[in-house]
Amino acid sequence: MEATIQYLMNHAVDFGLKLLGALALWIVGGWLIKFLLGNLLSRGMTRQKVDVTVSGYVVSALTVVLKIILAISILGFLGLPTTTFAGLIAAAGLAIGMAWSGLLSNFAAGAFLMILRPFKAGDFISAGGVIGTVQEVGLFVTTIHTMDNVRTFVGNNKIFSDTIQNFTANPFRRVELVAQLSHQDNPQAARALLKERLAKLPNVVATPAPEVDILTFTPMGPVLSVRPFVHNDHYWQVYFDTNQVISEAGFAIPEQHFHVKQA
Numbered sequence: 001m002e003a004t005i006q007y008l009m010n011h012a013v014d015f016g017l018k019l020l021g022a023l024a025l026w027i028v029g030g031w032l033i034k035f036l037l038g039n040l041l042s043r044g045m046t047r048q049k050v051d052v053t054v055s056g057y058v059v060s061a062l063t064v065v066l067k068i069i070l071a072i073s074i075l076g077f078l079g080l081p082t083t084t085f086a087g088l089i090a091a092a093g094l095a096i097g098m099a100w101s102g103l104l105s106n107f108a109a110g111a112f113l114m115i116l117r118p119f120k121a122g123d124f125i126s127a128g129g130v131i132g133t134v135q136e137v138g139l140f141v142t143t144i145h146t147m148d149n150v151r152t153f154v155g156n157n158k159i160f161s162d163t164i165q166n167f168t169a170n171p172f173r174r175v176e177l178v179a180q181l182s183h184q185d186n187p188q189a190a191r192a193l194l195k196e197r198l199a200k201l202p203n204v205v206a207t208p209a210p211e212v213d214i215l216t217f218t219p220m221g222p223v224l225s226v227r228p229f230v231h232n233d234h235y236w237q238v239y240f241d242t243n244q245v246i247s248e249a250g251f252a253i254p255e256q257h258f259h260v261k262q263a
Helices: 002-047 052-077 083-097 100-117 156-160 187-199 234-248
Strands: 124-127 131-138 141-146 151-155 177-180 211-218 221-227
Touching: 052 131, 052 151, 100 131, 100 141, 100 156, 100 187, 124 141, 131 151, 131 187, 131 211, 141 156, 177 234, 187 211, 187 234
Parallel strands: none
Antiparallel strands: 124 131, 131 141, 141 151, 177 221, 211 221
């Protein structure tokens, strides 16, 4: 009995030391991975002017791969059969993949987003039912800051399988507003007045020039389409300034008029 107890104590001490060594390896290995990828690789790609969207995706993918390799190496250090664990990990990965097919579809969609590049970090987009500025394209989700400053995570597959609108890709976009005139207003004079004032607004591009045309007619009078062009960074400033121009143009208050013919 004493020999058995002594044997167990000796092996317990050995296993405890190995466990402490494995813990130290995990901490040091995790720090090295973070240092190599988060600092050296990320800075290197920044110096090479690699797009931040691509660099963030590459760093995330390599971090996951290296941590799996580190975990298998630590199991080998503890004396456990790594080949068996590698097989178990592969089998578990297959089972999880079958159960969580959506997760794998998000991963595949993220890879295609990296290849096709419909947008990059910093672009203002509409995708997956969300409108906002792209912060990061991750392995499984894309991070978007909405216009009311809410951090939103959207699955890559939802984005890739839906319509994507990139408002930043083109050098300018069009603001679309309308101006309701009354029957007393001269549509041509109103068009000339609005065009003149829109051209003087800050950040309205000169080419193409602002467009003001008769859009339709209502019982209250003609309706003008008011369309200045602007860079995406100044869209809302021009949008609200255009509304201000319309309100201060001095048009008469629209009223509906009906003519009742007596029998």
